[in-house]
Amino acid sequence: MHSSPSTSSLWRPWTPITQQANSMRIVEARGNRVRDADGNWYLDGVSGVLNASCGHGHPRLIEAASRQFRQLVHYDPMVSSHDPAETLTARLAEILPGELNETVLLNSGSEATEAAVRIALQYWRNIGEDRNRVITFEAAYHGTTYLAQQLSGLPFTVSEWVPPFPIDHVALPAAARAMRTEESADALVARFARALEAGPPAAAVMVEPLLGLGGCVVLPAGFLARLRTLCDQHGALLILDEVFCGFGRTGRMFGFDHDGITPDIVTMSKGISGGYLPLAAVTVTSSIKETFVREPVVQGLRYGHTTGGHAVAAAVANTVLDIMADEKLVENSATQGAALLDGLRKLESSPLITDVRGLGLVVAVETDSPESGAAITAAAVEAGVMTRHERGVIRIAPPLTLTADDTAEAIEKFGGAVDAVAS
Ligand SMILES: Cc1ncc(COP(=O)(O)O)c(C=O)c1O
Structure with a gap:
């Protein structure tokens, strides 16, 4: 019909x-x-x-995609790497701070969340510690897969299915419009401190630098720096979801740049390819990656997608970075x-x-x-x-x-x- x-x-x-x-x-x-x-x-x-x-219809992005379509559309990432992906991951290592050097390429923000959380949980197994509790904002949005959706406590993501591991949601201490005061910053930090102290040691805290779908909540200045300190005190990994904020949206290259911090894991999508083709990335520190390739028990990355890091999408992303700098x-x-x-x-x-x-x-x-x-x-x-x-x-x-x-x-x-x- x-x-x-x-x-x-x-x-x-x-x-x-x-x-x-x-x-x-x-x-x-x-x-x-x-x-x-x-x-x-x-x-x-x-x-x-x-x-x-x-913007839409940018001639340089159309040209980059056309050129890559003619050269090599994509190839099995388990069999061979390709130049666009190698170039993109090297450039990400350059623009991301500190030891954030190791990047997995995927297709969507939700996949990036899925991979980031699985890497974080496996990391603790790799180093012989039994941590699997994850702390997020109640008003977080990290995506739509089964796992990603469980990380959010927003009304439209709530489901009757049980989470695959303990997830603790931190509620905002005040209405979104009242979150810019110093008192709110203190109250918010205190809530994360309580969440980290209560219960078994947390594997990771995952946050967005600005709560996008959770009401567009601008978090207090300095909050991420204080959260970084809290995570360090409790040994928890800090995962920054830069799917929405990354690549210039908030007036800095990454949302966490406002606070000058270095997370342990960063997820990216949306702006990375300017929306021209599906692409996402998860970048982790070299010391996290090292635990996956360490002898004698090589855990390896137990995650991947057929079109993850698609060559044409990666070629477009490289040109997005050029355009961002040139313009x-x-x-x-x-x-x-x-x-x-x-x-x-x-x-x-x-x-x-x-x-x-x-x-x-x-x-x-x-x-x-x-x-x-x-x-x-x-x-x-x-x-x-x-x-x-x-x-x-x-x-x-x-x-x-x-x-x-x-x-x-x-x-x-x-x-x-x-x-x-x-x-
Ligand atoms: C902060 C954040 N994380 C993750 C996602 C999920 O990305 P995707 O829709 O590409 O799966 C979104 C989507 O809006 C988002 O805003």
Whole structure:
């Protein structure tokens, strides 16, 4: 049976629980703009799937992919490595701090979570310690596989299935909008300290530098540095999920760069390939990797995917890194992000808006209710700006190629949408 858009056979992810109910169909994208089937162009305030960091249709990325398609599409990673993957992992070792030198390439952020947690748990076996407890934020989102989903305590990820190992969730001590104060920082650190002290020694603490899907919560400055110290005191590994924040989103190359720390394990996806092809990476320290190849019992990496580190995706990622440097996208994210936040902060005077927060090119506008959030999101689309709404929080995370004119347009049109709904 054939289906028209109104009787679609496509089951969209997470629907109907988080779907922004509309019949929109995007058919084309260029730079920082997308076009729908009716010919309307919109400023892309969601960067594709929060991943189009270099904008859409970038000629250098299309050229890099085409060149690699012609040279070598992909090859069995168990039989041979290939140049794009070797180059990418060497470059990651250069831009990541400290001993973070060993990278596994995968396809998605969820796979990166899966691999990171399994590596962390196996690491403790390798060194003869029986640790398997993992601590995360309750409002974390680390992905959608069975294991990754268990790490989150968000309402839409909760399932009736039992976790495969003990997972302790740390709740925020205050509402997201109150998390920027020093008292909240102390209370948050105290909660992680309690979680580390209670129960058997933790294998790992896994956090995002900014809680993306958990309400776009900007964590207090210095929190990650204090968490690093806590993990060191308790011997727990610190896993940073940079799937959303990595590659410039927060105005620094990585979210943890704001605190100048070095995690033990880093997960990356989304911006790594600018959303052009599926790609993810897990980088671990040389001392963690060493326990997997140590004689006499070589544990090895018991994880991998057919298309993990796909040659074309890796070639694109290498060009993403070139573009980020040439077009100064991390700097642009910081500059345009600050301007966008500044402009949108004025909306806090509206009775519908309870908070505006952000870091780099991720800005969250919190509304007084999910209904207001949905109405403002729909009005913003009408005005020509795409945003994403979840449970009353509207997220604006445009490509890092955003220009000053785009920023001004986003502020004006989004502000107009708030006014339209308020009146
Ligand atoms: C912080 C974070 N981790 C992990 C994931 C999962 O990535 P994927 O959707 O590629 O599986 C996401 C996706 O939004 C994310 O934001």
